[in-house]
Structure formats: C-alpha cells, structure tokens
Amino acid sequence: MNAAAYFSRQAQTLVGSLGRLAAHPFASLMTIGVIAIALALPLCLELLLQNATAVTSNWNEAFELSVYLDKAVGAARAEAIARELQARGDVATVRLVTAAQALAEFRASSGFGEALDALTDNPLPNTLIVTPSPAASSPEGTAMLKTAIGAIPNVATVQLDTEWVQRLVALLDLLRGIVQLTAGLLAVGVILVIGNTIRLDIQNRRDEIEVMKLVGATDGFARRPFLWSGIWYGVGGGVFAVALVGITVGILAGPADRLAGLYGSAFHLAGLDARTILATVLGAALLGWIGSWLAATQHIRAINPR
Amino acid sequence: MIRFEDVHKRYPTGREALAGVSFEIDRGELAFLTGPSGAGKSSILKLIALIERPSRGQVLVGSQNTSKVRTRAIPQFRRQIGVVFQDHKLLQDRPIADNVALPLIIAGVSRREIDKRMRAALDQVGLLGREKSRPLELSTGEQQRVGIARAIVAKPPLLIADEPTGNLDPLLALEIMRLFKRLNDVGVTVLIATHDVHLIEAFKSRRIVLGEGRVAAMTQSTA
Numbered sequence: 369m370n371a372a373a374y375f376s377r378q379a380q381t382l383v384g385s386l387g388r389l390a391a392h393p394f395a396s397l398m399t400i401g402v403i404a405i406a407l408a409l410p411l412c413l414e415l416l417l418q419n420a421t422a423v424t425s426n427w428n429e430a431f432e433l434s435v436y437l438d439k440a441v442g443a444a445r446a447e448a449i450a451r452e453l454q455a456r457g458d459v460a461t462v463r464l465v466t467a468a469q470a471l472a473e474f475r476a477s478s479g480f481g482e483a484l485d486a487l488t489d490n491p492l493p494n495t496l497i498v499t500p501s502p503a504a505s506s507p508e509g510t511a512m513l514k515t516a517i518g519a520i521p522n523v524a525t526v527q528l529d530t531e532w533v534q535r536l537v538a539l540l541d542l543l544r545g546i547v548q549l550t551a552g553l554l555a556v557g558v559i560l561v562i563g564n565t566i567r568l569d570i571q572n573r574r575d576e577i578e579v580m581k582l583v584g585a586t587d588g589f590a591r592r593p594f595l596w597s598g599i600w601y602g603v604g605g606g607v608f609a610v611a612l613v614g615i616t617v618g619i620l621a622g623p624a625d626r627l628a629g630l631y632g633s634a635f636h637l638a639g640l641d642a643r644t645i646l647a648t649v650l651g652a653a654l655l656g657w658i659g660s661w662l663a664a665t666q667h668i669r670a671i672n673p674r
Numbered sequence: 675m676i677r678f679e680d681v682h683k684r685y686p687t688g689r690e691a692l693a694g695v696s697f698e699i700d701r702g703e704l705a706f707l708t709g710p711s712g713a714g715k716s717s718i719l720k721l722i723a724l725i726e727r728p729s730r731g732q733v734l735v736g737s738q739n740t741s742k743v744r745t746r747a748i749p750q751f752r753r754q755i756g757v758v759f760q761d762h763k764l765l766q767d768r769p770i771a772d773n774v775a776l777p778l779i780i781a782g783v784s785r786r787e788i789d790k791r792m793r794a795a796l797d798q799v800g801l802l803g804r805e806k807s808r809p810l811e812l813s814t815g816e817q818q819r820v821g822i823a824r825a826i827v828a829k830p831p832l833l834i835a836d837e838p839t840g841n842l843d844p845l846l847a848l849e850i851m852r853l854f855k856r857l858n859d860v861g862v863t864v865l866i867a868t869h870d871v872h873l874i875e876a877f878k879s880r881r882i883v884l885g886e887g888r889v890a891a892m893t894q895s896t897a
Contacts, residue, residue, distance in 0.1 A: 576765050579764075579765060579776075580776065580780065581749070581752075582723070582725075582752065582757055582763065583752065583776055583777040584750065584752040584777060584780050585780045586749040589749075673723075673725045674725070
C-alpha cells in the first residue's frame with residue numbers, strides 16, 4: 369500500500385466514523401455526556417485548587433513577624449537589633465515601632481484613650497515588624513526566620529499569626545493528591561466507558577466485520593474505523609467537559625467576586641487556561657483511542673467468518 | 675489449482691463432515707461440487723478459504739499448503755480467492771459501489787484504480803449504472819450478481835461459490851451459471867457447490883459428487 373493511498377484511506381475512515389456517530393446522535397451524545405461529566409469533575413477540582421493556591425500565595429506575601437523586645441530594652445538597643453535583622457538575607461524590611469508610637473496608635477484606634485491616660489507608665493514594649501524576603505516567604509522559610517530571631521538576646525517573643533495558612537497549604541497539598549487520584553480513576557472510567565461502547569458497536573456490526581475478513585481484511589483494517597470512533601468519543605467528551613467547566617465558572621464568578629470584595633480582595637475566579645483546555649481535549653482523545661484499541665483488538669480478533 | 679489429499683474434518687461438536695476426501699481441480703477448470711445437504715460441500719469450500727482447517731490430511735490451494743498458512747497470513751491468502759455466498763453477504767448500509775470495491779479498498783489500491791475496476795466488474799455482471807443503489811433496492815438475482823462482481827473485482831485466479839443459485843428461480847439461476855461460465859472462459863478457475871443437479875446438466879463440466887463426507891462419484895469434463 370503506498371503512502372498516499374494509506375492517508376487518503378485514513379482520512380476517509382476518519383470522516384466515515386464521524387458520520388456513523390452522527391447517524392445515532394442520541395446514543396452518541398449519551399456516551400459523550402458520560403465522558404464529559406467524568407472529565408469535568410477532576411477539572412473543576414483542579415480549578416478550585418488553582419484558585420485556592422492563587423489566594424494563599426497572596427497571603428504568603430503578607431507574612432509578617434511581630435518581634436516583641438524585652439520591656440527593659442531601650443530605643444538604642446532596639447535600633448541595633450533592627451539593623452542586625454536588616455542585614456540578614458532572608459529579611460526584606462524591618463520597621464521599628466517604639467513603645468511610644470505603639471501606645472499612640474493604640475490610643476487612636478482602640479477608643480480606650482482615657483483609660484490609658486490612667487496608666488502611669490507605658491505597658492507596651494518596643495516592637496519590630498519584620499517582613500521576610502520573597503525567597504523566605506514560604507511557610508518553612510518564615511518558621512526558620514522565627515526561630516533565628518527568637519534566639520537573639522533581648523527578644524521576648526516572636527509572633528507569627530499565619531500558622532493557620534501553613535495548615536491550609538498542607539490541606540491544599542492533600543486536596544491536590546485527592547484530585548490526582550480522582551482524575552486517575554475517572555480516566556480509567558472513561559477508558560472503560562469508551563471500550564464498552566465500542567464493544568457494543570462491534571457486536572452490532574459483526575456481520576460487516578465477518579464479510580470484511582472473508583474478502584481478506586486484516587484485523588488492523590477492520591479495527592481502524594472503531595479506533596476513530598473512540599477518538600471522536602474522547603474529543604467530544606473533552607470539548608463538552610471544557611464547556612461544562614466554563615459554564616460552572618461563569619455561574620460562580622459573580623458570587624466569588626462579591627465574596628472577595630467583602631474581604632477587600634481583588635481576587636477574581638480564574639477559568640481554564642488554553643493549555644489546560646488543549647491538554648484536556650487531547651488527553652480525552654488519547655483515552656478514547658486506548659479504550660477503543662483495547663476493545664477492538666480483543667473483540668475483532670474473536671470474530672471469524674463461519 | 676486445488677488439491678485435497680485424504681482430508682478429514684471433524685467439528686468440535688463431534689460431527690464428522692469429511693471422512694477422507696481426495697480430488698484435484700486444474701488451473702482454468704470449471705467444476706461442480708454436488709451432493710445432498712450435509713454431504714460436506716460447504717466444509718470443502720470453508721477449507722479452501724481457510725475459514726476452517728482440516729483435522730487430518732492436506733489442502734493445497736494454488737501452490738500453497740493451507741496448513742502452512744499462519745493465522746496472520748490468512749487475510750493475504752484470502753485475497754487470491756473470490757468467494758460467492760448463497761446469501762450474498764452484502765453490506766446493506768453501503769451503496770453497491772462500496773460493496774464491490776471492498777476487496778480493493780482492503781488491498782489498498784489507489785482510488786482512481788478502484789473506481790475503474792469497480793465499474794469493470796459491475797459491467798461484467800450487467801449492473802453498470804447501479805453503483806449508487808443500496809443492496810435492498812435490488813432484486814435477489816441482482817444482489818447475487820453484485821456478490822459475484824465483488825468476488826471478481828480483484829481478479830483472483832480462483833473463484834468459489836456456495837449455492838450461488840439457492841434462492842433464485844430457474845431462469846435467474848441459469849443466468850448466474852452462464853455468468854460463471856463466462857468468467858471461466860477468460861481463465862478463472864471456478865468451483866461451484868450446488869445441490870441443483872438439473873441446473874448443471876446443461877454444462878458439460880466436471881462434477882464431484884459427495885455423499886456422507888466422501889467422494890461418491892466423479893465425472894470428467896465432457897467439454
């Protein structure tokens with residue numbers, strides 16, 4: 369067989385198999401719908417994960433450590449510690465809030481002004497607000513920084529109010545594992561659904577396959593249209609899945625924006641990017657091919673002229 | 675062209691269809707395989723087309739010993755044999771043109787060549803112009819001619835037919851038989867299994883008469 373004939377035959381089979389799918393639109397759409405839902409589920413979870421990661425990475429940047437110095441430490445020593453911290457590679461900025469400044473701020477914002485007047489001395493210590501450098505902004509980096517600062521003489525306590533973010537990040541890692549597992553299981557499910565559809569398809573066209581084999585068709589030749597059917601099922605399912613996720617994002621974008629607005633955040637619910645869409649459709653086509661190949665290879669071999 | 679050497683065929687059900695059959699058909703010959711139903715006619719054709727393999731003995735087709743043809747090589751082997759069936763075995767959802775062209779499509783012949791040879795085959799069976807019809811739009815006799823066109827389109831050196839006139843009235847049956855004779859005249863070796871003894875009296879070709887899985891009688895060609 370020469371190459372040109374081979375490709376023209378492939379192209380014909382490709383279009384022919386599409387035509388056969390279109391000849392039974394209801395049955396084909398049912399199969400494609402099942403595949404689409406199976407693919408949309410992990411896609412939605414993945415999207416949730418991506419958005420959650422985007423949100424928490426914003427929080428990571430806002431990591432700050434409050435370093436409270438001993439009450440007895442004076443302004444000179446406080447400035448010395450500030451300079452020492454500023455020299456560290458994992459520190460971006462250090463801001464000194466003197467005891468007097470802190471008291472003034474507290475007086476202004478708390479509404480306890482008159483009660484504070486009753487105090488004879490300032491109960492607040494000198495405080496340093498430390499922002500980690502971007503490289504050290506990870507949960508691990510800030511934890512290390514916290515330990516290091518805690519070891520400096522005259523430092524009373526170091527407070528990191530973001531431990532819950534670390535727990536969230538750990539939770540997201542767990543969720544990521546669950547998404548991958550779900551995606552893997554559903555991919556196997558898609559292969560089985562397509563394999564089963566192709567198996568029924570082959571049984572319905574048993575006579576045709578018998579005739580083909582009688583006039584000298586190889587198993588490979590008889591298999592080819594079914595492989596294309598499988599690929600079409602996959603592509604159809606992938607496209608529908610992307611559409612489903614798009615609709616979901618469209619529905620949720622408004623409420624998500626309102627919620628973010630209430631928190632004063634500029635966060636916007638992100639949809640699927642072009643790469644993910646392409647990967648979904650191509651991946652689904654691959655699953656279709658695998659499913660149909662498994663079914664067709666096995667069942668066509670079993671069909672022999674009588 | 676075809677040689678059976680003490681061929682036995684026992685099916686998994688235990689039925690012994692052939693119990694030591696030997697005969698030979700020369701290249702370019704037209705021969706009839708007759709005998710009552712169950713005598714083993716179909717089994718012989720199935721052994722030739724490698725739909726079945728003998729339990730014992732040897733079947734030679736062309737210069738090939740069929741027992742040496744591996745399963746993977748069967749498609750290639752079948753392409754040198756045209757087969758005609760009693761029930762035509764046409765693809766009902768495809769036009770006549772696709773049905774006739776099927777062996778060429780399978781063999782990977784170029785599209786222009788396919789078109790030419792498909793028309794030539796339809797012309798030979800007198801159905802040129804019906805390419806776009808579906809099998810069910812044709813009469814039984816016409817469908818059988820489509821089956822014959824498909825069998826000869828790839829120009830195989832050997833044509834075998836299993837009760838090709840089984841469903842046809844005598845006039846149509848005779849017409850089909852004459853078609854086989856014409857093909858034989860241009861050099862194709864033809865073996866036809868039929869129980870219709872009256873029909874083949876008109877032809878002076880060789881007859882192999884089967885009975886109970888053996889060759890009961892053999893007449894030589896009187897042509």
